[in-house]
Amino acid sequence: MVNTKSQPNQFTRTEENSQKITTVLGAGAWGSTLADVAERSDHHVRLWSRRSEESLESVIQDAEIILSAISMKGVTSIIDRVKTIGIPEHAIIVTATKGLDPETTHTPSQLWKEAFPDHPVVVLSGPNLAKEIQQSLPAATVMASEDEAAAEAAQEMFACETFRVYINTDPIGTELGGTLKNVIAIAAGVCDGLNLGTNAKAALLTRALPEMIRIGTSLGASTETFFGLSGLGDLLATCDSPLSRNYQVGYGLAQGKSLDEIIDHLEGTAEGVNTTKVLVRLARQEGIPVPISAQVYRLLKGKSTAQQAVKALMARELKAEFDDDLFDD
Amino acid sequence: MVNTKSQPNQFTRTEENSQKITTVLGAGAWGSTLADVAERSDHHVRLWSRRSEESLESVIQDAEIILSAISMKGVTSIIDRVKTIGIPEHAIIVTATKGLDPETTHTPSQLWKEAFPDHPVVVLSGPNLAKEIQQSLPAATVMASEDEAAAEAAQEMFACETFRVYINTDPIGTELGGTLKNVIAIAAGVCDGLNLGTNAKAALLTRALPEMIRIGTSLGASTETFFGLSGLGDLLATCDSPLSRNYQVGYGLAQGKSLDEIIDHLEGTAEGVNTTKVLVRLARQEGIPVPISAQVYRLLKGKSTAQQAVKALMARELKAEFDDDLFDD
Numbered sequence: 001m002v003n004t005k006s007q008p009n010q011f012t013r014t015e016e017n018s019q020k021i022t023t024v025l026g027a028g029a030w031g032s033t034l035a036d037v038a039e040r041s042d043h044h045v046r047l048w049s050r051r052s053e054e055s056l057e058s059v060i061q062d063a064e065i066i067l068s069a070i071s072m073k074g075v076t077s078i079i080d081r082v083k084t085i086g087i088p089e090h091a092i093i094v095t096a097t098k099g100l101d102p103e104t105t106h107t108p109s110q111l112w113k114e115a116f117p118d119h120p121v122v123v124l125s126g127p128n129l130a131k132e133i134q135q136s137l138p139a140a141t142v143m144a145s146e147d148e149a150a151a152e153a154a155q156e157m158f159a160c161e162t163f164r165v166y167i168n169t170d171p172i173g174t175e176l177g178g179t180l181k182n183v184i185a186i187a188a189g190v191c192d193g194l195n196l197g198t199n200a201k202a203a204l205l206t207r208a209l210p211e212m213i214r215i216g217t218s219l220g221a222s223t224e225t226f227f228g229l230s231g232l233g234d235l236l237a238t239c240d241s242p243l244s245r246n247y248q249v250g251y252g253l254a255q256g257k258s259l260d261e262i263i264d265h266l267e268g269t270a271e272g273v274n275t276t277k278v279l280v281r282l283a284r285q286e287g288i289p290v291p292i293s294a295q296v297y298r299l300l301k302g303k304s305t306a307q308q309a310v311k312a313l314m315a316r317e318l319k320a321e322f323d324d325d326l327f328d329d
Numbered sequence: 330m331v332n333t334k335s336q337p338n339q340f341t342r343t344e345e346n347s348q349k350i351t352t353v354l355g356a357g358a359w360g361s362t363l364a365d366v367a368e369r370s371d372h373h374v375r376l377w378s379r380r381s382e383e384s385l386e387s388v389i390q391d392a393e394i395i396l397s398a399i400s401m402k403g404v405t406s407i408i409d410r411v412k413t414i415g416i417p418e419h420a421i422i423v424t425a426t427k428g429l430d431p432e433t434t435h436t437p438s439q440l441w442k443e444a445f446p447d448h449p450v451v452v453l454s455g456p457n458l459a460k461e462i463q464q465s466l467p468a469a470t471v472m473a474s475e476d477e478a479a480a481e482a483a484q485e486m487f488a489c490e491t492f493r494v495y496i497n498t499d500p501i502g503t504e505l506g507g508t509l510k511n512v513i514a515i516a517a518g519v520c521d522g523l524n525l526g527t528n529a530k531a532a533l534l535t536r537a538l539p540e541m542i543r544i545g546t547s548l549g550a551s552t553e554t555f556f557g558l559s560g561l562g563d564l565l566a567t568c569d570s571p572l573s574r575n576y577q578v579g580y581g582l583a584q585g586k587s588l589d590e591i592i593d594h595l596e597g598t599a600e601g602v603n604t605t606k607v608l609v610r611l612a613r614q615e616g617i618p619v620p621i622s623a624q625v626y627r628l629l630k631g632k633s634t635a636q637q638a639v640k641a642l643m644a645r646e647l648k649a650e651f652d653d654d655l656f657d658d
Contacts, residue, residue, distance in 0.1 A: 127531035138643060139528035164643075199468035202456035202566035206558050227556075229535055237531035240569065314467060314493075 022157055023048060023063040025056075025078060028268055030096060031069030033130040034158065041160050050074075057085045065092050065157055067124070068108070071269040072099025075108050079115045087119065092150045094143070096124040098178040099271040100278040107175045107219075120150030123171040124158075125178035125230045127237030129244070133163060140164040142230040144174035166229065173221030177231035180215060181238050182246045182272030183279055183293045184208040187313075188239035189250025190299070190306045204313075205239055207292065214288050215279060246272035253299055254306040276300055351486055352377060352392040354385075354407060357597055359425060360398030362459040363487065370489050379403075386414045394421050394486055396453070397437070400598040401428025404437050408444045416448065421479045423472070425453040427507040428600040429607040436504045436548075449479030452500040453487070454507035454559045456566030458573070462492060469493040471559040473503035495558065502554030505545040510564040511575045511601030512608055512622045513537040516642075517568035518579025519628065519635045533642075534568055536621065543617050544608060575601035582628055583635040605629055 020043055024035040027049035035047040048059045060066055066087060070078050075097055087093075093116060097108040106114070113121045126141030133139050143158075143165055145151040151167040159165040168174060184205065191201045212235070213226045225231055238244045242251070249270045252262035263270065280297040283290040295313045298304040304312065349372055353364040356378035364376040377388045389395055395416060399407050404426055416422075422445060426437040435443070442450045455470030462468050472487075472494055474480040480496040488494040497503060513534065520530045541564070542555045554560055567573045571580070578599045581591035592599065609626040612619040624642045627633040633641065 127528050127535070129526070129528055132526040132528050135526075137526040137529060138532075139526075140532045197458070197461040197464075197466040197468075198566050198570045198572070199456050199458055199461050200466060202562045202569065203467075203469045203558060205565055206456070206556075206562035209556065209561070227535075227538065229532060232538070232561075233531045233535035236534055236565070237527050240531065241527045243527070 020044070020064045020153075020157060021046070021062060022065040022067060023059045024067045024069060025049075025082075026069035026071070026074075026097075027052070028069065028071065029130040030128075031067075033133050034067060034069060034096060034124075037133065037158050037160065037163050041158070043157055056081055060085060060087055060091075062088060063091055064088070065094055065154060067094040067096060067154075068112070069096045072097055072101070072108070072271055072274060073269070075099070075111055076101065076103075079111055083115050087116065092120050092122060092153055094122045094124055094154050095175070098125065098175075098182060098275075100179060100275050100282075102274060102278055105278050105282050107172060107179065109171050109175050120145055120147035121171065122147075122151050122154045123175040124154070125174050125234065127229060127233040129237055129241055131243055136162050138162050138164075140166065140229055140233075142166050142168060142174050142228070144168045144171040144225075144230070146171060168225065168228075170222045170225045172219060173216055173225030174230040176216040176219060176221050177212065177226055177228075178234050179271070179275055180212040180279065180293075181208075181231075181235040182270070183276045183296055184212070184235060185238040185244050185246035186250035186253075186270075186272045186276065186296050186300070187292050189244075189247035189252075190254045190296075190310065191250075192247075193251040193254025194306055194310060196310065201239070204292070205235060209235065211290050211292055215283060215290060215293075218286050218288055219282075245270040249273060250296075250306075256306075259300060259302075272296075273300060349373070349393045349482075349486060350375070350391060351394040351396060352388045353396045353398060354378075354411075355398035355400070355403075355426075356381070357398065357400065358459040359457075360396075362462050363396060363398060363425060363453075366462065366487050366489065366492050370487070372486055385410055389414060389416055389420075391417060392420055393417070394423055394483060396423040396425060396483075397441070398425045401426055401430070401437070401600055401603060402598070404428075404440055405430065405432075408440055412444050416445065421449050421451060421482055423451045423453055423483050424504070427454065427504075427511060427604075429508060429604050429611075431603060431607050434607050434611050436501060436508065438500050438504050449474055449476035450500065451476075451480050451483045452504040453483070454503050454563065456558060456562040458566055458570055460572055465491050467491050467493075469495065469558055469562075471495050471497060471503050471557070473497045473500040473554075473559070475500060497554065497557075499551045499554045501548060502545055502550030503559040505548060505550050506541065506555055506557075506560035507563050508600070508604055509541040509544060509608065510537075510560075510567050511599070512605045512625055513541070513564060514567040514573050514575035515579035515582075515599075515601045515605065515625050515629070516621050518573075518576035518581075519583045519625075519639065520579075521576075522580040522583025523635055523639060525639065530568070533621070534564060538564065540619050540621050544612060544619060544622075547615050547617055548611075574599040578602060579625075579635075585635075588629060588631075601625075602629060 023046045038045045046059045095108045109123045122145040143151045143154045155165040295309040299309045352375045367374045375388045424437045438452045451474040472480045484494040624638040628638045
């Protein structure tokens, strides 16, 4: 059912482990929070952003773990820069970015793996609202890699009493849970912004999970990963929280605000806006039905109002569980 | 993935249909709401409770659909009374009760089927907070029966524009989704009552679904039913809403109130309190791990405080996905 390969952290930390050096690239909310978490565990952590005084070269030259929490739009350029500099022979790359590359439709972990085929790449994703983790409220996350030893090393670097880290071997599924749910979070914000109630939102999220699975499995993910913390878990956390920027986008649109106006007032990036465009293009290419994402797309493009999008979704989505005629925009 | 057998209502209603007589037994919040819904569709509806002036005999003697929305503790006695009176030859029984019989651990639909083996029994369950449906907010539900024609007849009786009815052929799975989620709703109330945050609650619900599935499939339900509206959907609606009485029980316990005090102030029955006891007994008999329900049980019995229950759950539940040693109470 759920990820049976998951194993939790055991909190055994040796002298050797505690001397590992982690470099976090990207000092937004999530990068800063992850750097804090690793520091709580007495690891040596460097937090770097484009605005840092230190050079990128100086922070990665002896890093054992390089964690990228760069927003999607900056991922390819940071990869180019890191590739030019080069990274230590045994360095592990961890990616915590949620999004899809507009050009290739690849995930961040795929982009890193393409650039560094000889290095293990680990995905970090889960139901992790940064503000709650900053307050040391309890949370669990997933580290996923085809290289289990690398996932375990990354697990050891970030796990602590209030931040439990499970590992699995489905990086694409783990990453796509966190990525695709951002689109659904926009829909959830619309639902709440229109005061449609808890029954309607529960129905929306229930319908959304199979939509995420259809896209995810077509990209090589395992179905079961979507029923775990990085899929359903992250979907619930994001769609239940006014803290989510993607949710705020949907909520604002439901109140009749323009997308530009909403984005101007957000603290940070709402990755779901870009993800929706890439996802809908991908779904169209592959012929995968994505009724909820398609309506979010129309709304973001200004082709529907929030009310029209919901009405179309209710009429269509409740007419049949699977409906292929989704792209009449 | 989800219930591919589900078919929505088509809103075709003939003269003949509109003359069908439905009797709703139980005039609590849910029974009254369902009677309203059927009336909105211009059906002839009788709402009966023990306090009604009309006799039980008079309301069932020509009913085509008998819908029971009696709370669990009254189900066996109403079945006995209805059995003594007898029901019309082609009458369809619909049960909307969520609970387990303490004596036999059977579900309401099983009890009705045992009493009326020659009549079709349909289960009605879904993400349906009664107060929202009373306000005509949009909602979807499930009618499930081994007899598809009966489910379709019941669907036609209750479906309307704002209350969409899907049918499937897994009555036990549909019923157990609505029943078992009441136990998890108590846990969700505890989580919110202790202000553990959205990340923790998302992790809790993600872990709860496989627990519901383990119990459900051992009782003959299909796994896929739990991923649909009557499983995951109902879990989300209940755990997300302060309107849920079961959630209120958990919330109150987290604030240090006694169970008796909380129950005294509830409007209606919190079925989850009784369901927890029956469920834990059943799980113990069958050797099924139910870590969350087991902690809810300890809390309800006064053997743990809310804090202790959460701590035990965090330590245990996050130690391994599947843990057999759950009943050390």
